Amino acid sequence: MLLRIVHYNEPVLRKKGDRITVFDADLARLADDMVETMHAAAGIGLAAQQVGRAIQLCVVDLREAEAEYTWRLDGTKPPKELFMPLALVNPQVKAEAKPTTVADEGCLSFPEIRGDVERPDRITVTYQDLQGHAHTLDCTGWLARCIQHEVDHLNGVLFIDRMDKPVVARLEPALKALKKQTREAAKSR
Secondary structure (H helix, E strand, C coil): CCCCCCCCCCHHHHCECECCCCCCHHHHHHHHHHHHHHHHCCCCEEEHHHHCCCECEEEECCCCCCCCCCEEECCECCCHHHHCCEEEEEEEEEECCCCEEEEEEECCCCCCCEEEEEEECEEEEEEECCCCCEEEEEEEHHHHHHHHHHHHHHECCCHHHHCCHHHHHHHHHHHHHHHHHHHHHHHHC
C-alpha cells in the first residue's frame, strides 16, 4: 500500500524515533509499504518519519542505482539482490572521520530540492532485521551515504542541517515555498 510522504515543515520530521521492541506482522507490513512507497517515488531510501511514524525504522534499496559502493554484511559479501531492499530497525551508525566526500543529495520529503552534503565515506551500521536478529553492515560510497541520510531522519536530523550555510542560503526560496505548501496542505486535511 502506498503511504503519504511527509514534506518539510511537518513536525514528525524533527522527532527522534522510538526504539522498536515488537517485531511482528505489523512491522513487516509497514516496511513493505515503505519499500513500495519509496520505489513509487523513485527513491533509494525512506525513513519512518517520512511516512508519519516516529520510530527507528528505515528502508534502503540501491539495486537499480548507478552508484559505486562496497559492502560486507556480517563479515561476508552476499549479492546485493539477497539483502536489498534492506530494512534497518534500531540502526546505530559509526562513521570513520576521514575520508569524507561532498555530494549532491535529494530527499523525498523535499521534492525537487537538492544540495551538497559532506559525509564520511565509510561506515559501520549495527541494526536489527524485521525478525529482531542483529546484523553488522560495513559499507562505503552511496550505500554509506544513503544509510547516513536515513538514520539522520530517525534522529530528527534533515539533510539541510548538514549543508554549508551558502548552500542553504541558495535553497532558501525553494524551502520557504515548500514550507508554505506544506502548511496549506495541512489545512485541507
